[in-house]
Structures are given as C-alpha cells and as structure tokens.
Amino acid sequence: MSTIFKIYKRDIRKITTNIPLMIIIVGLLFVPALYAWINIIASWDPYGNTKGLLVAVVNNDEGAQFQNLEINIGREVIDKLKGNESIGWTFVNEDEAESGVKYGKYYASITIPEDFSSNLLSVAANGEPKKAKLIYSVNEKINAIAPKITKSGLTSLQNEITSSVTEEVSSTVLNYMNAYGIELERIKPQLEELMNIINDIDNNLPQIGEGINNAYNGAVDLNNFIQNIQGNIPNITNSLNNAQNAVQSSNDFFTKANDTIKNISPYVRTDLATVKANSAATRDALSSINNSIDTDVKGQQDILRSASTKMNNALSAVNNDINILQSVNNILHSSAISNFINKMQNIRDQLVQNKLNLDALITTLSNGNKISSDAVESLIQGIDKTSQLIDDSINNFDSAISPAINSLVNNTTNMANNSLTLLESAKNNIPLINSLLKDANIGTDLGAEQIKNIKDKFPKTEETIHSNVEKFKSLSNDEKFNELTGLLQKNTKDVSDFLANPIEPVQNRVFPIPNYGSAMAPFYSTLAIWVGGFTLLSILSVHVEALDDVKNLGTTKMFFGRFLTLATLSLLQAIIIVLGNLFFIKTYSVSPVILLIFSMYVSIIFIMIIYTLVSVFGNVGKALALIIMVLQVSASGGTFPIQLTPKFFQNISPMLPFTYAIGGMREAEGGIIWSSLYYNIGILSIYFFISIIIAVFLKEKMNKKSEKFVNRMRESGLVGE
Known part of the structure; x- marks a missing residue:
C-alpha cells in the first residue's frame, strides 16, 4: 500500500507544480460539467x-x-382557440394554410369543412348520423417531435368540440323538457275544469239510479220519470264528450313526459358522484397544502378558493337533490325515500361544516397569518367523513329512490289511461240507457219486469264510473301537480354541463419533479461523468514511471497507484457537476446530499471501468469505452422509456452500468425508495470488482502481448506515447 500511495503522491505533486498540466487538469474537471x-x-x-x-x-x-x-x-371552436396559448394557433384562409404547411411556415394545419356543424348535429336529426371531420395536414420534414405535439393539440381540440356539441344538444333537449313542465303548469286550470265536469257526472248518477228505483216501485209515475231522465241524457252525453277530450289531451301530455321524468333518478345519482369527486379533489388539494404548509401562501389561497368553489357546487347539487326527493316523497310517502333524504341532509350538514372550516382557512391566509397543519388535517378528516356518507348513499340509491320515482310515473300514467277508459265506458253505456228509456217511454205498459232489467244493469255502470272517477280525482291534488312541474323544470344549464363533462380527472403525482430539465438531469449527469472519465484517460497516460526508491513497482501497484490519481480527478468532476446542477442551474432534488454522495460513488465505478479498459487493452480499450458509452445512451432508459426501444436495446439494458447509475440518481432526485437505491449501489459495485479482477489477472499478460503491436503503431507517427 505504501508504494501505491507514493505513486499517488508523486502524481498529485506533479499536477500541482506543473502550471500547464494544472491548467489542462482544471479544464478536464469543468468540461464534463x-x-x-x-x-x-x-x-x-x-x-x-x-x-x-x-x-x-x-x-x-x-x-x-x-x-x-x-x-x-366551427365559429365557436375558433373563438375558444383564440384564447388558447398551448399552441401557436394562426387563423388563415385555406390557400394560405396549404402554402404555409408546404414551405414550412406552419408545422401543421387544421381545416374545419363546410358540413362540420350539420354532421355533428346529425345524431339528433332523422336518418343515419354522420361523423364530422377535421382535416389535419402536417409537415413531418421540419422536425421529428413537432408533429407529435401538434397532433396532441388536434386530440385536445377534438375533445373540446365533442364536449361543446354534447352540451349544446343536451341543453336544447332539456329546455324542451323544461317547456313541458311550464306547459303542465299552464294547463292546470283546464285540468281543474275537467275535474268539475267529472264530478258533475258522478253527482248525477245517484239521481238516475233513484229515478230507476222510483220507476220500479211505482209504475204509475213511470212516464213522468222517463221524461225527466231523458231530459238529463243530453247533458250527461255532452259532459262525457268534454271530459273525454280533456282526458285525451292530458294523456298525450303525460305520455310525452313519461321518459323525461324517468331520467330524474340518473341525474340524482350522477349528482352524488359529482359531489364525491368534488370532495375528493378538495381533499387532494388540502393534502398538497399540508405538505407545504410553511411555503407558497399565495398558492395556498388559490387552492383553497378553488376548493371552496367545488364545495359550493357540491352543496348546490345536494340541496337540489334533497328538494327533488322531498317533493317526490310528498306524493309517495315512502319510508325508504325518507331515510335516504335523511342521509342526504346529513351529507349537506357535513358539507356546510366543511365549507365553514375551509372559509376559516381562507380568512386566516387573507389576514396574513399562516394556517396550522392541525386545522388542515381536521378539515381533511371532515371531508373523509363526508366521502364515507356519500359512498353509503350511492350504495343505497338504486334500491331506495329509483323504484319510488318510477312508481310515480307509472301511477300517473295509469290514472290517465284508466280515466280515459272510464269515460269511454261511460259514453258507450249512454246509448244503452237512452235506448232503454225510449223503449220505456214508448211502452209504459211493459210493466215492472222490463224496468227491473234497467234497474239491474244500472248499478254496474254506476260502479264503473264512480270507481274510476275516484282514481282520476287524485290528479287534482295541487301538491302533486307542483311536484311534477318541479321535476320537469330542473336547471338545464347544470345538467347539460354535466352531460358534456361527466368526469373530472384528478391527478395524483407520485414523486413529482417540477420541470423537464430536472427530470433529465440524472441522464445528462451520468453521461457527463462517463465523458469526464473518458476524457481523463484520453489525455492522461496510464503508464507509471519508476520510483527512485523502489526497484520493482509491479503491475498491480502501478495500476492502483495511478487509479487513485484518476479517481481523485473523477470525484472532483462529479462534485462540480452535481453542485453546478443544484446551485448554478438549480435542478430539483429531494435529497441533495444523497445525490452528491451517490454521484461520487458512480464516478469511482465509471473511472475504474474506463481505466481498466484503457490500461489493459490500450487504444483498443478507449474504443471499447466509447462504444459502451454509445450503447448506454440508447439502452439505459435515460431519455425514452426502455420499453419504447427495439428489443436489442431492451435486452442489453440490464447489463449496462448507466441503467443503475441513472436509477440511483433518480431516487435521490425525486424521492428515495431505499431498497431501490441499495439495489443500484449493489449492481454498480459488481462492475467495480469485475474491473479489478480483469486488471489484476490480465493487465500484465495483455500488455506484454500487445507491446510489439503498440510499438509498430507508434512507428507510424500517428499514435501518441
């Protein structure tokens, strides 16, 4: 070890005492960064x-x-695009668009044809619907990425148009439904008049029955009785005709309104889903605030105000549904609907409390004070409680409310149909009665037997008329009329907006990175560390001169002695790269310290790999290092996901050190999963030890075998020492 460190100290001394060399080294340290x-x-x-x-x-x-x-x-689309700055929309005529795309002035063009509106609205007209077309022209020669971005803009435009058309058509249909409700309210006096006519008919029937009884009991007075009854027959016939016409008119109206009323249940159910979505969005917003409670007060105010708006929308929807259901239940008196209404009222009360707490947070921020994490957490818990209540209500909805509303529609329609049948039956029986009375008038001497025949048939006619009149009387209930008109006159704007945009996406960002540059930093930093190591080995020699006080250095000692020098320079390169990223261009990192330490670790691994290749294989090793770098740029998943590359690159990706170096840096940048970080560190260490093994066992042998080959290359004068 002492010999290795002597080599290292001598290298450092030469660098620090040789000004030209120091200048080159400094350049080598900063070029990768x-x-x-x-x-x-x-x-x-x-x-x-x-x-x-x-x-x-x-x-x-x-x-x-x-x-x-x-x-x-088309005109509505143009108006919306004028306020859209996501792409440089330019509004021109067809000739200008064609020429501009062809010569590269515009990356693409979108043409809205003449029949665009008519085709979009064909779904609501008679005949087969026709799909509307947007003509999209793109110049793919200008740039590889631009066509993808402009096509994305086309997709967004297509979705916007679909939403607008849905909203326009549904709004028109709902306005017609609203008009039916107004019409029902308008004809209410005529319906009341109809009921008066029916009551008159019902009131006259006992008189007719009494007359028949008197005729049966006193044949002497039969002639006067018949004249009296015959005088009433035209009035009864006229009353029945008037009543039949009025009931027929009402029956046609209820038949048209039937399908519309049945749509109430889906609207109430979708309102609950919307309320739950708004509560979930509010909870996510509060969670994001809780994660940055001491920063970005202005951003917190914007988020809270947006959440308050969603809460107001949720309250409006719940109140509207409660009113509708309460109106329906006033007719049906269903305990199931009553229980459901109680649950909806509990949801409303919880939403009101959440709204008050949300407004308190907004007031706190408006007064220049910071909101507490406990207050935000308490509000989140309240919203969770509300969401649970909404889930329970949705689960109970189909079995509780839909059958009751359908029952209202069916009963109303049945009553109208039964009333029409009743009047038709009564009208058909009038000729029979009139005929009997005429016969009695012609032959008053027919006796009690024929009068008894009339008396026996009349109670059945009277019962048929009276029972159906009682059913029809229920239509005169003011409260029921009001509920029907209220259901038909629902807010068309809110419902059409829901049909156009039934889903509100809520994005959950796991390990969020604020900008694309920071997201690309792991790849470019890893590549820079490799380029830095390659540059060092391209300029600095791997040959180690003998020490004055050491007779035989040995291949292994020379290898590790020079490695310490190269590793020191590579560490400095990594430090400059990472610190420059963090403090100069300000890339994002959750754990800057871990990022710096891991990058230094990567620099040691990379310099060992490159140094081993150059030390063992010479110039061939430099070529190998360059080839490996080129493969890693494409196969490490640093830019595009590896799954998007051809199979060859997917297969070699697990064998390349870039894959694990980039993976570890991404952990330190976006959010650490320690098991993943340890895994990347472990795999990289394998490359380090494999490089050492290759150097220890092959360096001396390969250097001796290639010595003649290298000398012949140097004789050319084109290869450096």
Whole structure:
C-alpha cells in the first residue's frame, strides 16, 4: 500500500507544480460539467414553449339549424382557440394554410369543412348520423417531435368540440323538457275544469239510479220519470264528450313526459358522484397544502378558493337533490325515500361544516397569518367523513329512490289511461240507457219486469264510473301537480354541463419533479461523468514511471497507484457537476446530499471501468469505452422509456452500468425508495470488482502481448506515447 500511495503522491505533486498540466487538469474537471449543464438548460422546459409551434386553422363551417336554433360549431371552436396559448394557433384562409404547411411556415394545419356543424348535429336529426371531420395536414420534414405535439393539440381540440356539441344538444333537449313542465303548469286550470265536469257526472248518477228505483216501485209515475231522465241524457252525453277530450289531451301530455321524468333518478345519482369527486379533489388539494404548509401562501389561497368553489357546487347539487326527493316523497310517502333524504341532509350538514372550516382557512391566509397543519388535517378528516356518507348513499340509491320515482310515473300514467277508459265506458253505456228509456217511454205498459232489467244493469255502470272517477280525482291534488312541474323544470344549464363533462380527472403525482430539465438531469449527469472519465484517460497516460526508491513497482501497484490519481480527478468532476446542477442551474432534488454522495460513488465505478479498459487493452480499450458509452445512451432508459426501444436495446439494458447509475440518481432526485437505491449501489459495485479482477489477472499478460503491436503503431507517427 505504501508504494501505491507514493505513486499517488508523486502524481498529485506533479499536477500541482506543473502550471500547464494544472491548467489542462482544471479544464478536464469543468468540461464534463459544462456538457451536463448545457444539455440540462437546453431541455429545461421544451413543452412550455409550444405556443411557438405555429399551426394554421381554417374555418369553412357553414353552420346548421337545430330545433329552430342557428348553430355554428366551427365559429365557436375558433373563438375558444383564440384564447388558447398551448399552441401557436394562426387563423388563415385555406390557400394560405396549404402554402404555409408546404414551405414550412406552419408545422401543421387544421381545416374545419363546410358540413362540420350539420354532421355533428346529425345524431339528433332523422336518418343515419354522420361523423364530422377535421382535416389535419402536417409537415413531418421540419422536425421529428413537432408533429407529435401538434397532433396532441388536434386530440385536445377534438375533445373540446365533442364536449361543446354534447352540451349544446343536451341543453336544447332539456329546455324542451323544461317547456313541458311550464306547459303542465299552464294547463292546470283546464285540468281543474275537467275535474268539475267529472264530478258533475258522478253527482248525477245517484239521481238516475233513484229515478230507476222510483220507476220500479211505482209504475204509475213511470212516464213522468222517463221524461225527466231523458231530459238529463243530453247533458250527461255532452259532459262525457268534454271530459273525454280533456282526458285525451292530458294523456298525450303525460305520455310525452313519461321518459323525461324517468331520467330524474340518473341525474340524482350522477349528482352524488359529482359531489364525491368534488370532495375528493378538495381533499387532494388540502393534502398538497399540508405538505407545504410553511411555503407558497399565495398558492395556498388559490387552492383553497378553488376548493371552496367545488364545495359550493357540491352543496348546490345536494340541496337540489334533497328538494327533488322531498317533493317526490310528498306524493309517495315512502319510508325508504325518507331515510335516504335523511342521509342526504346529513351529507349537506357535513358539507356546510366543511365549507365553514375551509372559509376559516381562507380568512386566516387573507389576514396574513399562516394556517396550522392541525386545522388542515381536521378539515381533511371532515371531508373523509363526508366521502364515507356519500359512498353509503350511492350504495343505497338504486334500491331506495329509483323504484319510488318510477312508481310515480307509472301511477300517473295509469290514472290517465284508466280515466280515459272510464269515460269511454261511460259514453258507450249512454246509448244503452237512452235506448232503454225510449223503449220505456214508448211502452209504459211493459210493466215492472222490463224496468227491473234497467234497474239491474244500472248499478254496474254506476260502479264503473264512480270507481274510476275516484282514481282520476287524485290528479287534482295541487301538491302533486307542483311536484311534477318541479321535476320537469330542473336547471338545464347544470345538467347539460354535466352531460358534456361527466368526469373530472384528478391527478395524483407520485414523486413529482417540477420541470423537464430536472427530470433529465440524472441522464445528462451520468453521461457527463462517463465523458469526464473518458476524457481523463484520453489525455492522461496510464503508464507509471519508476520510483527512485523502489526497484520493482509491479503491475498491480502501478495500476492502483495511478487509479487513485484518476479517481481523485473523477470525484472532483462529479462534485462540480452535481453542485453546478443544484446551485448554478438549480435542478430539483429531494435529497441533495444523497445525490452528491451517490454521484461520487458512480464516478469511482465509471473511472475504474474506463481505466481498466484503457490500461489493459490500450487504444483498443478507449474504443471499447466509447462504444459502451454509445450503447448506454440508447439502452439505459435515460431519455425514452426502455420499453419504447427495439428489443436489442431492451435486452442489453440490464447489463449496462448507466441503467443503475441513472436509477440511483433518480431516487435521490425525486424521492428515495431505499431498497431501490441499495439495489443500484449493489449492481454498480459488481462492475467495480469485475474491473479489478480483469486488471489484476490480465493487465500484465495483455500488455506484454500487445507491446510489439503498440510499438509498430507508434512507428507510424500517428499514435501518441
């Protein structure tokens, strides 16, 4: 060991006392760092400048008509794109777009054809629906990545258009449903008049029955009785005709409204899902605040205000559903619906409390004070409790509320149908009664037997009319009319917005890294450490001169003596690279100390690998080190995921030191999983010991075998010493 350290001390002394050599060494220390810094800065935020990618937009849409409304989806798309800065949207005519894409002025173009709106709205019209087209032209010659980004913009635009069309169509349909509710409210006086007519008919039936009884009991007064009854028959017939027309009109209306009312249950259920999504989003926002409780007060205020808005939306949805369900239950008197309403009220009370606590946090921040972690945690627990209540309500929803609402629709429709059957039956029986009375009037001498025949048939007719009239009377209940109209007149804007955007994605970032440059730092730092080691071995010699006081150095001692010198320089390179990343270009790292230590460890492993190759194989070893570096750039997963590369690179990836060096740096940068870090350290150590074994057992043999070959190369004057 003393000989090894003597070689090391002599190398250090020569470096520190030889000014030209020191200048070169300093350059060698900083060149790899510059390589890493320049590449990291260049890739710091490439997707943050996509507004510089010019995409031409051409709108040829002629619009369309839907339910007497003029709709131009193309114009709406253009208006939205004018406020979108994710890509450099440029609005031109068709000739300019074609020429600009061809000659590289625009990376791509999107053309909205003339029939765009009409095809989108064909789904709501008669006949087969037609898919609308967006004509996308791209110049792939200009750049390899730009077409992918512009195509992503096309996909986002397609989703935006789909959402807009869904919202437009559903809003129109819901407005018609709302109009039905208004119409029902408008015809309420006519329905009440219909009930008065039906009551008159029902009230006249006992009089007719009494007359028949009197005729049966007193044949002498039969003639006067018949005249009295015949005088009432036209009035009864007119009343039945009027009632039949009114019931037919109402029945047509209820038939049209039937499907609309049945859609109430899905709306209530989706409202619950929306409330749960808003609560989950609020909880995630509070969790993110709790992780940075002492920093970014302005960001906390924005997050809390956004959470407050979501909480208000949730409260509005729950209150709306409670009112609807309470109205339905006033008709059905269902204990299951009552229990469900109680649960909804509990959810509302919990949401109100959460809203108050959320507003208290906003007030604290507005007053310039910091919010406490305990207050945030308490609010998170309250939201968790609310989410549990919502889950219980959703699980109970289908069995509790849907059957009751369907029952309301079916009963209402059945009553209208039964009433129509009742009136039709009564109307059909009037000719029979009239005929009997005429016969009695013509032949009052037919006697008590024929009058008894009339008397026996009349109770059945009276029972049929009276039983159905009682069912139809339920339609006159003011409260039931009000509930039906309330269900039909639901807020169309909220429902159409939900149909257009039924899902609100919530992103959960595991080990978040704030920018693309920081994410690429492990790859470029690893590559810079290898380049630094390769540069050292390209300029500095692996040949060790003899020591004055040591007669026989030995191959192994010379190897390790020079290795200490190279390892020291490589460590300095790694330190400069990492410290420059952290403090000069300010890359992100969860554990800067671990990152620095691991990078120094990687530098020792890399310099040992490269030094062994050059020391054992000479210039061939330098070529091998360069080839290995080239393979590692493509097969280490430093840029693209390794799964996206060809099978050859996927197969060699586990055998390359870059794979584990980058993996360990990513742990220290984004968040450490210690088992993964230990694994990377362990695998890298294998390369270190394999390099030592190769050097110890092959260096002397390979140097002797290649001595003549190297001398012949040097004779050419093209190869250095």
